[in-house]
Amino acid sequence: MTSDGGIKIPSRLPLLLSHEGVLLPGSTVRFSVDSPRNMQLVSQRLLRGTSLKSTIIGVIPNTRDPEHDTDDLPTLHKIGTAGIAVQVVGSNWPKPHYSLLITGLCRFRVSSLLKERPFVLAEVEQLDKLDQYTTPATEGAAAEDEELGELSKKFYQAAVQVLDAVSLEERFKKALPMLTKQIEGLKLLQKTRKMNPDNEKRVTNKMFPGRQFNLDGEDEEEDGDDAVALEKKVHGANMPDAALRVCLKELKRLKKMPQSMPEYALTRNYLDLMVELPWSKSTKDCLDIRAARTLLDNDHYAMDKLKRRVLEYLAVRQLKTSLKGPILCFVGPPGVGKTSVGRSIARTLGREFHRIALGGVCDQSDIRGHRRTYVGSMPGRIINGLKTVGVNNPVFLLDEVDKLGKSLQGDPAAALLEVLDPEQNHSFTDHYLNVAFDLSQVLFIATANTTATIPPALLDRMEVLQVPGYTQEERVEIAHRHLIPNQLEQHGLTPQQLHIPQETTQDIISRYTREAGVRSLERKIGAICRAVAVKVAEGHRVTKTEDLIPESPTQQGGKTLSSLSLCVD
Numbered sequence: 001m002t003s004d005g006g007i008k009i010p011s012r013l014p015l016l017l018s019h020e021g022v023l024l025p026g027s028t029v030r031f032s033v034d035s036p037r038n039m040q041l042v043s044q045r046l047l048r049g050t051s052l053k054s055t056i057i058g059v060i061p062n063t064r065d066p067e068h069d070t071d072d073l074p075t076l077h078k079i080g081t082a083g084i085a086v087q088v089v090g091s092n093w094p095k096p097h098y099s100l101l102i103t104g105l106c107r108f109r110v111s112s113l114l115k116e117r118p119f120v121l122a123e124v125e126q127l128d129k130l131d132q133y134t135t136p137a138t139e140g141a142a143a144e145d146e147e148l149g150e151l152s153k154k155f156y157q158a159a160v161q162v163l164d165a166v167s168l169e170e171r172f173k174k175a176l177p178m179l180t181k182q183i184e185g186l187k188l189l190q191k192t193r194k195m196n197p198d199n200e201k202r203v204t205n206k207m208f209p210g211r212q213f214n215l216d217g218e219d220e221e222e223d224g225d226d227a228v229a230l231e232k233k234v235h236g237a238n239m240p241d242a243a244l245r246v247c248l249k250e251l252k253r254l255k256k257m258p259q260s261m262p263e264y265a266l267t268r269n270y271l272d273l274m275v276e277l278p279w280s281k282s283t284k285d286c287l288d289i290r291a292a293r294t295l296l297d298n299d300h301y302a303m304d305k306l307k308r309r310v311l312e313y314l315a316v317r318q319l320k321t322s323l324k325g326p327i328l329c330f331v332g333p334p335g336v337g338k339t340s341v342g343r344s345i346a347r348t349l350g351r352e353f354h355r356i357a358l359g360g361v362c363d364q365s366d367i368r369g370h371r372r373t374y375v376g377s378m379p380g381r382i383i384n385g386l387k388t389v390g391v392n393n394p395v396f397l398l399d400e401v402d403k404l405g406k407s408l409q410g411d412p413a414a415a416l417l418e419v420l421d422p423e424q425n426h427s428f429t430d431h432y433l434n435v436a437f438d439l440s441q442v443l444f445i446a447t448a449n450t451t452a453t454i455p456p457a458l459l460d461r462m463e464v465l466q467v468p469g470y471t472q473e474e475r476v477e478i479a480h481r482h483l484i485p486n487q488l489e490q491h492g493l494t495p496q497q498l499h500i501p502q503e504t505t506q507d508i509i510s511r512y513t514r515e516a517g518v519r520s521l522e523r524k525i526g527a528i529c530r531a532v533a534v535k536v537a538e539g540h541r542v543t544k545t546e547d548l549i550p551e552s553p554t555q556q557g558g559k560t561l562s563s564l565s566l567c568v569d
């Protein structure tokens with residue numbers, strides 16, 4: 001390939017017919033290839049060849065629409081540029097295509113076409129000396145050529161003319177008007193920016209679609225600022241050394257990545273999560289057992305056994321701050337107040353409360369997150385919960401542990417074991433984070449409807465507290481102490497506007513609800529409140545409850561709700 005006149009390109013070259021860019025010697029241009037001949041060239045020549053020679057191809061400008069490139073070969077341009085394919089990337093989206101990065105070496109003239117299929121092969125005559133473009137003196141010209149090679153379609157013809165100009169003088173004459181135009185464009189941009197700096201980005205994109213000009217490096221500065229701000233946040237997040245090391249490493253990678261790279265966004269998201277996590281942020285426990293008793297009593301009627309055990313638990317926590325005690329698991333029928341007791345516990349401790357619904361979870365990555373190599377990877381629910389509450393010592397209510405599923409994606413119960421085990425959870429490692437997070441300050445409470453379906457290993461780590469259903473009398477009390485006042489408030493009504501007598505509640509319970517808890521009773525009271533709200537809005541004064549309950553079973557039972565009179569003020 002060498003001779004005393006410089007490096008020689010092969011005399012037979014496969015030709016890539018370019019539809020958009022013009023490759024000039026010394027420039028590096030990216031070509032998107034999807035027409036049949038060009039695709040064949042890539043797959044049969046570039047991807048199969050093993051020698052350096054096989055990476056050299058000729059690039060010929062061809063203005064024909066690539067969509068219609070299946071038929072006869074068009075009349076080809078006579079002059080092209082031999083180039084070396086430095087990168088080949090294949091993709092099937094949105095349609096099969098290759099993206100080639102080609103560095104131009106020298107011009108050639110097509111002497112004769114040897115074959116047209118599967119790709120074009122031609123006998124060529126080298127026009128430039130190859131070493132001409134590698135000397136330092138011509139580097140500037142090469143950079144200009146590169147700029148020119150990427151000019152938008154508007155300059156396509158002009159660029160072809162520059163390609164055709166083999167002598168330096170002629171080439172200079174052709175290139176000069178293009179450079180002048182380019183400079184004029186830049187001046188205009190600068191003027192517009194001075195007039196309205198906010199519009200600068202928009203104007204740039206509008207005038208030169210697909211091309212980002214950078215007049216005085218502002219974008220770079222912005223990126224730089226962004227990275228500096230992120231670095232500050234990383235240092236200020238108070239994370240353990242291991243996590244800090246990982247973050248700094250990722251940050252270093254991020255700084256080197258162009259923003260357009262898909263991995264940029266992934267790394268950025270990861271770092272954003274890392275700085276947002278409450279590594280050392282916590283609320284101060286303000287536990288006063290007497291106040292806790294009052295609060296629990298005020299929030300919940302009956303449930304004496306449960307409340308007593310919860311108070312014992314809290315008292316031990318108060319005396320021995322680092323309690324590695326059992327996880328409380330409230331087991332009982334729906335609507336008996338399990339979730340609501342969990343919420344009260346958080347209030348008594350002055351902690352944040354977060355509920356993690358486990359019903360139907362059958363993939364362990366729901367708990368432990370996906371590895372970052374997965375497309376669309378996310379942290380698990382535990383880490384997400386910590387991010388939401390913003391402190392590392394919340395009360396986490398693991399709702400419905402009895403409804404965990406199992407699937408090919410692993411057993412979520414096994415992942416929960418690590419979360420709930422005080423011996424292990426100080427170094428819980430979510431797959432997405434890939435660094436340990438200390439969960440030992442989190443107070444976990446679980447709820448279930450039955451212990452029968454809780455995995456035995458999980459059940460073994462928990463202390464089961466049964467929450468039985470309520471008696472009729474207890475439900476009447478709960479309704480009058482809690483449900484009715486709550487519902488009145490939620491519907492914007494006052495106790496004067498709607499008064500429900502005890503007998504009415506008893507009737508509603510015995511004839512409208514059939515449940516162990518009070519959820520359906522709460523719903524019925526809500527229905528009455530809604531109906532009364534309409535009457536109040538219409539200006540009615542007195543009404544009967546029969547008119548307010550939509551699907552009255554009295555028709556079936558033949559009995560009327562005698563005690564159901566109420567007042568609407």
Ligand SMILES: Nc1ncnc2c1ncn2[C@@H]1O[C@H](COP(=O)(O)OP(=O)(O)OP(=O)(O)O)[C@@H](O)[C@H]1O
Nearest residue numbers: 299300301333334335336337338339340478482518
């Ligand atoms: N003893 C009680 N005192 C006051 N309100 C109660 C009591 N028991 C239940 N409630 C109320 O009943 C409603 C339903 O309770 P909650 O959502 O806590 O039930 P749950 O046992 O968690 O149900 P599930 O198993 O379906 O999740 C809540 O509004 C709650 O305040």
